[in-house]
Amino acid sequence: MTERHVTAHTLTLGVIGNPVGHSLSPQLQNALLSRLGVNGCYHAFEVKPNELEKAVRGASALGFLGLNVTVPFKEQVVPLCDDITHEAEALGAVNTLLFKDGRIVGTTTDPLGFLKPLEARGFELPDKTVVVLGAGGAARAVIFACAERGVAEIRLLNRTHDKAVRLVRRFRSLFPGVRIEAYPLLEWGSVSNALENADLIVNATSAGMWPHLERSPLPESVSLPRDALAYDLVYNPLRTRFLQQAEENGLAIQDGLDMLIYQAIASVEFWLSRQLGDWHGLARELRPGLERALEWSSGPPWSVTGKGKDK
Numbered sequence: 001m002t003e004r005h006v007t008a009h010t011l012t013l014g015v016i017g018n019p020v021g022h023s024l025s026p027q028l029q030n031a032l033l034s035r036l037g038v039n040g041c042y043h044a045f046e047v048k049p050n051e052l053e054k055a056v057r058g059a060s061a062l063g064f065l066g067l068n069v070t071v072p073f074k075e076q077v078v079p080l081c082d083d084i085t086h087e088a089e090a091l092g093a094v095n096t097l098l099f100k101d102g103r104i105v106g107t108t109t110d111p112l113g114f115l116k117p118l119e120a121r122g123f124e125l126p127d128k129t130v131v132v133l134g135a136g137g138a139a140r141a142v143i144f145a146c147a148e149r150g151v152a153e154i155r156l157l158n159r160t161h162d163k164a165v166r167l168v169r170r171f172r173s174l175f176p177g178v179r180i181e182a183y184p185l186l187e188w189g190s191v192s193n194a195l196e197n198a199d200l201i202v203n204a205t206s207a208g209m210w211p212h213l214e215r216s217p218l219p220e221s222v223s224l225p226r227d228a229l230a231y232d233l234v235y236n237p238l239r240t241r242f243l244q245q246a247e248e249n250g251l252a253i254q255d256g257l258d259m260l261i262y263q264a265i266a267s268v269e270f271w272l273s274r275q276l277g278d279w280h281g282l283a284r285e286l287r288p289g290l291e292r293a294l295e296w297s298s299g300p301p302w303s304v305t306g307k308g309k310d311k
């Protein structure tokens with residue numbers, strides 16, 4: 001890691017959210033900037049719910065290069081953008097802002113962040129059947145990414161079934177060529193049907209996230225298709241109950257930490273408007289430091305406030 005000196009030319013970046021005391025992004029992004037030799041500094045800013053606009057316009061006025069946006073502001077920030085990318089428009093959410101020529105440009109790096117770990121392990125999405133558990137912001141990013149990459153079928157299951165049905169309607173109109181169906185998550189038979197012959201099973205719920213380590217979005221007794229890949233977006237803990245269930249059924253697994261790293265790399269590319277080259281190499285270099293932070297904390301005490309949950 002190269003030594004950095006803060007000067008009048010140091011680029012200012014950060015994440016806004018509430019809470020953010022728990023966020024791994026400052027460690028991740030500063031390590032990335034340092035690795036790339038970029039003279040930049042990345043901070044975490046906890047913004048009061050009614051001060052989002054002030055915070056964003058203030059950052060723009062102060063000459064920040066950009067911001068990441070996390071819970072609960074990913075949707076609320078959309079109307080503050082002068083331009084948004086196609087992905088952000090489709091998801092109705094923004095997780096990265098660029099301040100450029102007096103304009104606020106929004107995008108979302110979650111879909112690419114989700115796809116890159118699959119690419120790294122050689123998992124091909126075209127014509128596959130994907131089960132998505134959850135119907136929140138992360139699930140939308142997963143559905144969008146999978147549909148764009150040409151999967152044959154997406155089966156969506158959510159605890160609150162109506163939300164899944166609404167998402168299905170929205171994505172069917174965006175991707176008429178992809179078969180998209182909603183299945184109730186709380187009915188055993190429906191879960192078994194949805195899992196049949198699946199190639200990829202994605203947990204995009206927060207079930208199993210610290211401190212609810214024993215929770216899984218799936219019933220304990222359900223059997224999973226052995227040839228599928230189980231992908232959990234949760235990264236704290238790295239080995240969730242869902243991934244343990246998958247391993248017990250003989251499935252290959254993917255945790256959520258790589259997605260976190262790749263969406264960070266995508267944000268930096270967006271801010272710098274230049275290609276960063278070997279993403280997979282960068283991700284491999286960045287991962288051990290984050291694993292250590294997670295291990296060392298065994299919970300979220302990277303939170304200085306102690307009230308954080310997850311990214």
Ligand code: NDP
Nearest residue numbers: 134135136137138159160204205206207233256259260310
């Ligand atoms: P949201 O709050 O938007 O959605 C939460 C989802 O989880 C809803 O579908 C909710 O169901 C479901 N859920 C919550 N608790 C349970 C439970 N006990 N059993 C079943 N379903 C449950 O959150 P996000 O979509 O933004 O995030 C979801 C997860 O993805 C989080 O853990 C987050 O940290 C992770 N994530 C990881 C990223 C990464 O880079 N690795 C990036 C983005 C998110 P209902 O609708 O019924 O409430």
